[in-house]
Amino acid sequence: MTRRAWQKLAAWAVVVISLAMLGVGFAARSRTPTSYTVTIDAARFQPPLSVVRVGDVITWVNKDLVPHTATSRTGGFDSGAIEPGKSWTYTATRTGDFPYLCVFHPTMTGLLRVK
Amino acid sequence: MKASIVMCTSWLLLSAGGARGQAPNDAQIASIVVTANQVDIDAGKLAEAKSHNAEVKAFAQRMITDHSAVIKAGSDLLAKLKVTPQDNPTSQSLKTDGDKSLAHLRSLEGAAFDKAYMDREVAYHTQVIGALDKTLIPSTTNPEFKALLVKARPTFVAHLEEAKRIQSSLGKKH
Numbered sequence: 001m002t003r004r005a006w007q008k009l010a011a012w013a014v015v016v017i018s019l020a021m022l023g024v025g026f027a028a029r030s031r032t033p034t035s036y037t038v039t040i041d042a043a044r045f046q047p048p049l050s051v052v053r054v055g056d057v058i059t060w061v062n063k064d065l066v067p068h069t070a071t072s073r074t075g076g077f078d079s080g081a082i083e084p085g086k087s088w089t090y091t092a093t094r095t096g097d098f099p100y101l102c103v104f105h106p107t108m109t110g111l112l113r114v115k
Numbered sequence: 116m117k118a119s120i121v122m123c124t125s126w127l128l129l130s131a132g133g134a135r136g137q138a139p140n141d142a143q144i145a146s147i148v149v150t151a152n153q154v155d156i157d158a159g160k161l162a163e164a165k166s167h168n169a170e171v172k173a174f175a176q177r178m179i180t181d182h183s184a185v186i187k188a189g190s191d192l193l194a195k196l197k198v199t200p201q202d203n204p205t206s207q208s209l210k211t212d213g214d215k216s217l218a219h220l221r222s223l224e225g226a227a228f229d230k231a232y233m234d235r236e237v238a239y240h241t242q243v244i245g246a247l248d249k250t251l252i253p254s255t256t257n258p259e260f261k262a263l264l265v266k267a268r269p270t271f272v273a274h275l276e277e278a279k280r281i282q283s284s285l286g287k288k289h
Binding site: 041042043044064065066067084104105106107108 | 188268273276
């Protein structure tokens, strides 16, 4: 192959690889968000560990007799009081481990892991 | 400490009744549960008004909110089940002892009040959880009412843990 032919091939390779990467990125961005539910009952978060991805939606449903909160210890989210029979929804915006608790009953803890 | 000794008599009455085979019926348990919650709400209202300690005040507010919510859930269910709470020696004794405990707390100020209130909360929640486990939950016959008591129990345990933590932190400040 001539030098010019090699250059042409390399240019095409760059174009193809770039398009492929763009496609992967687009697929990731257009992924349908998954919804998760954490039930609050008998002073517990169930499940205590939620593993989600950025963009997913997590809803805490308070089925207990008393108000509770889902409050990150490291910032990022704080539901405020969720009254009995009510719920609170949060969309995960950044990756990381978010240990959380109920500020009204600090013995109640959970972990939201965003991948 | 005086307040704890006074409170013990109500629960002893309950366990003595149980030991003689006179387990309370659902209507009597309903009255005991409502009274026990109300007594703690009354103590919470006093602490909320009297204490100058932010943690103690927040705890008192939590007691008012949570125990009111438990009474509401219980009252709604009892109305649905057509069970009318029935006054009995244990609920009467709880009320009398609760009033004595409040009178004792009213006579205290500042750090002495905070300590007495938190000591009372630790003792009271320990006794309530003991009474639920030994007498109230086992004696309840209606499954929905029993389920409500089982559901409420972990909240009382969370209160006890928080009360112990605050009690301990008050101790360290002196």
